[in-house]
Amino acid sequence: MSVFSSALLRSSVATRLRAAGCVFAEDEARILLDAAATPADLAVMVRSRAAGRPLEHVVGWAEFGGLRVAVDPGVFVPRRRSEFLVETAAGLTPEGALVVDLCCGSGALAAALAASVGRPVEVYAADVDEAAVGCARRNLAGVGGRVFRGDLFEPLPGALRGRVDVLLANVPYVPTADIELLPAEARVHEARPALDGGADGLDVLRRVAGEAPQWLAPGGSLLFETSERQAPAALAVVGSAGLDAALSWCEDLDATVVTATRRRGR
Template sequence: MAAESVEVVARLRAAGCVFAEDEARLLVEAAAETGADLDELVAQRVSGTPLEYLVGWAEFHGLRVAVAPGVFVPRQRTAFLVDEAIALARGIARPVVVDMCCGSGALGLAVATTLLAEGVPLELAAADIEPAAVDCARRNLAPLGAPVYQGDLFEALPPELRGRIDILLANVPYVPTEMIAHMPPEARDHEPHVTLDGGVDGLDVFRRVVTAASAWLAPGGHLLVESSEAQAPFAAAALTDHGFTPRIAESDEHYATIVIGSR
């Protein structure tokens, strides 16, 4: 290992970075590729800036997804939601997929990339309320020709999608408001709270989605959301109340819980 990298590893390890060697390698590569000052990158990482913001991308579902400051960083556990969505979409001829609260567009990108590689044609769209997220998602989804709309939940979508969505990926904020203060500083201090805050019990945004979703889903369509294990039964009950057939799925591998509502 070069002396420069050894020094970076030592600084990161002293700051408490668990994967100091991997992070050092990525920061050194980012500095070389972009011309950024390595010392400044390391100083920002030590101060708590998410690594993904500094290198400009996040690894998700085997893909390199562009991210930028002010944009929600995709979590590795959400790959489980993507896998479940892909399994459902395989049974639909040319599925219409919408990534709502899309952030960087990582979920839609992962679903579409996998399905297209399997020869499954699809129609993909995404939406988010945050301008920075919309700009980032457009960068990621441009190669697929997928539109990204800005607005509040279903208000962002064009009317021609109404009643046609087969797979609705809605990775809505689900952290209870009072718990945000206890989150890791990388998220708490750097990601917009609108991407984290789910209200008193974490389900406020989810309830808004469920209330309107049936009008936008195609017959037999599916809504997939991530939740905590404790929230899942309440989310499933809300789906039942709005005419959906709910299913709770859990992954020990990903430490993830998702709730699926089928119309």
Template sequence: MPHRFDPSPSSRDAVAATLRAAGCVFAEDEADMILAAADGDPGAVDRMVTRRAAGLPLELVVGWAEFGGRRILVEPGVFVPRRRTEFLVEQALALAPDASAVVDLCCGSGAVGAALAAALGAVDLHAADVDPAAVRCARRNVAPLGGHVHQGDLFDALPARLRGRVDILAANVPYVPSDEIALLPAEARDHEPRAALDGGTDGLDVLRRVAAEAPAWLAPGGHVLTETSPHQARAALTVFTEAGLDARLAICEERPARVVIGTRR
């Protein structure tokens, strides 16, 4: 019979010790995830521990990230969804619990769109990203929920029939100022696409483009939601207001998260 890896306490301890030595703060929890993902294959454990100890994000090591109570499949070269972004999903659902048309713009893995579709049920879901790798990954997460994924630059990727019909426009755009990319944690800086992080000189370049076109795509009373940082929140609100949207800021200090919400008048 082939050898089966025994996930005994000593094996878990050995994995956790290696991860801890590599600087992983939650080494025991990560060890449990790696052992579960390896499914009894000692070679897989060795490979995953080696990759994690070398600095690869845990989500890319095991192939998934937890988001909104779901396992979102992730792949190398694709932005890993952050748990704080669950706050954006919660805000969208509170604003439009009966939404019928949802767009996940700059979708990355499609985590936001998948979480919204899972909560809303029968919904016309469309996700879009300019990066082919993100589009491929998003399809794995969105298609099982009946959603559609499109490749292209922002609204250019979307079907024209959605104009004026979108109830929830989730646009988790890149918002890190270009000269602050080097200050990001290595897991993001070294393993995620720069286009998914870099928001231009002040971090608001992509947000301005989204805000300028959002009113034409939103249904009457529809909402556009985007994440921002504490020091950008005031400027982001101004961007939405100048685009003709009613704008407000939602804050969750616990995660922490800040979401700018624009509503079509």
């Protein structure tokens, strides 16, 4: 519990954040006050947030899927819309399922999926970024998750080939030319490889889809987010890889998810 209980102090912090452009200044002020151990800590946190650093990087965690997920500076911050990806995957995850989280970032997707299904699952994850791997190892320790550093499937144990029931791949899908249009919180403070999807935003997806059939179990599914604009092209990518694809959309979160399944018998 925070040592700061003054309504006046909370109002002062909120005013500072609001002046810096923080839309949810009151909520953020409460979080910062709860997180700060000393007045000096609070001053540093408020200054950092007002300068544009993501709140999650300032306090070291993000709320996602009902969990508090560790997020270190520079690591991709899990977006709330990705909770729809977890929800969609949960319906395809039986007890004992083998789950892989590629481009895992903080490991938030796999952690939230394991918590959501409430059944034992076997979890593996991989990311090319060292800081992200460190976060994911902490976030997945409670479910026995194994996290590897490397490019997409390359660092995963070969014994997983043909056995993956659920393959989560929150691949970067922002077209390179659109990176500069992103909010500064993402553009400046998150690792560019976690955002940049190449010329049309689908470069990483093509690589994942091309290898996915070798790793998925028969009836296993690859799930990923895409934008509404990119959805037709994304469906074509996974279709050309021989996967049966379906599109889901959540109005509340404005989230678009593709589920691409390896046919049984193939």
